[in-house]
Amino acid sequence: MTSESYRSVVLVKQVPDTHNVTGDVMTKDGTMNRSALPAIFNPEDRNALEMALQVRDKHGGTVTVITMGPPKAADVLRDCLYRGADRVILLTDRAFAAADTLATSYALKCAVEKSGAFDLVFCGRQAIDGDTAQVGPQVAEKLGIPQITYAESILELKGREITVQRTLDLGTEIVRCTLPCLITVVASANTPRPPSARKRIEYKLAATPLELAALLAKWPEFKTEAGLQKHLSERNQLIPIWAAADIGAEPEKIGLAGSPTQVHKINFVVLESAASKDIAPTREGIAAMIEELVKEYIVG
Numbered sequence: 001m002t003s004e005s006y007r008s009v010v011l012v013k014q015v016p017d018t019h020n021v022t023g024d025v026m027t028k029d030g031t032m033n034r035s036a037l038p039a040i041f042n043p044e045d046r047n048a049l050e051m052a053l054q055v056r057d058k059h060g061g062t063v064t065v066i067t068m069g070p071p072k073a074a075d076v077l078r079d080c081l082y083r084g085a086d087r088v089i090l091l092t093d094r095a096f097a098a099a100d101t102l103a104t105s106y107a108l109k110c111a112v113e114k115s116g117a118f119d120l121v122f123c124g125r126q127a128i129d130g131d132t133a134q135v136g137p138q139v140a141e142k143l144g145i146p147q148i149t150y151a152e153s154i155l156e157l158k159g160r161e162i163t164v165q166r167t168l169d170l171g172t173e174i175v176r177c178t179l180p181c182l183i184t185v186v187a188s189a190n191t192p193r194p195p196s197a198r199k200r201i202e203y204k205l206a207a208t209p210l211e212l213a214a215l216l217a218k219w220p221e222f223k224t225e226a227g228l229q230k231h232l233s234e235r236n237q238l239i240p241i242w243a244a245a246d247i248g249a250e251p252e253k254i255g256l257a258g259s260p261t262q263v264h265k266i267n268f269v270v271l272e273s274a275a276s277k278d279i280a281p282t283r284e285g286i287a288a289m290i291e292e293l294v295k296e297y298i299v300g
């Protein structure tokens, strides 16, 4: 590592593919049948990973990826290895279940600290399931570092200072801050690189300790899970699992116990078209429509 290289941590989330919700997915009580949707890499987290990889490609350093989720979330971590991440970590424990954004960001903050010294933390702007865009800013707050949200590009990264262009509804903003800092990345920031065929071969055995039995069934020549685990760990192919105790998380700050948010009721909203009116495609028709919209305080 040179003095100009950067240690990045990227927080990624596996989410149900809510962009493709079909009739089967919504239940009668308005909740979502998550198992009916494929699990995907949260789209803006791929942009966050790409930004971190570009920093490493340009300046040197490392990219560590952390996800908190069920054991199946190892799939997004493998995807990160195929795209070029150096190190991946799965946070999984029943004690993390039913976490709201406060409990989620606390667990992630503990994991980032445990992962070692860092210069930059990257998150997606927002997850497509929870949709709050709170986790990134909350992690920054809990780590006690500055945050730059809605980042579109890094204009300059030099020494301990970073200059970033943010995209906002009404234009752009350029901000500068000192490292370490946390950056949340928008979809327009970059085009994420695809998984590389070479990396897929390199990491074809990458697995968590929870996946060893299934892997052994496919590769019986390793004979025992212990033998397979040793083989993987010697080749940087064992995806570590951290539980609450491993990251030193206080039990009352994680999972349900650490989540002040309560969901009291879920409404299934069906939007129905109300009365409609035909407008003649003429100057007079359009003028009459605008006059009516102004009169009804809809515009103006």
Ligand SMILES: Cc1cc2nc3c(=O)[nH]c(=O)nc-3n(C[C@H](O)[C@H](O)[C@H](O)COP(=O)(O)OP(=O)(O)OC[C@H]3O[C@@H](n4cnc5c(N)ncnc54)[C@H](O)[C@@H]3O)c2cc1C
Pocket: 011, 012, 013, 042, 044, 045, 048, 066, 067, 068, 069, 097, 098, 099, 100, 101, 102, 104, 105, 108, 122, 123, 124, 125, 126, 127, 128, 129, 130, 131, 132, 133, 134, 135, 136, 259, 261, 262, 263
């Ligand atoms: C009362 C309540 C109970 C809940 N119970 C559950 C539950 O049992 N199981 C469940 O899965 N969800 C549960 N959730 C949802 C869960 O709180 C959110 O999914 C989670 O806190 C992230 O919030 P978000 O999806 O709005 O992420 P955002 O704030 O929109 O995410 C922004 C960015 O933060 C990072 N990030 C977010 N979440 C993670 C993560 N898990 N790992 C790594 N990086 C991440 C990503 O970079 C992401 O792009 C519950 C929510 C509430 C309010």
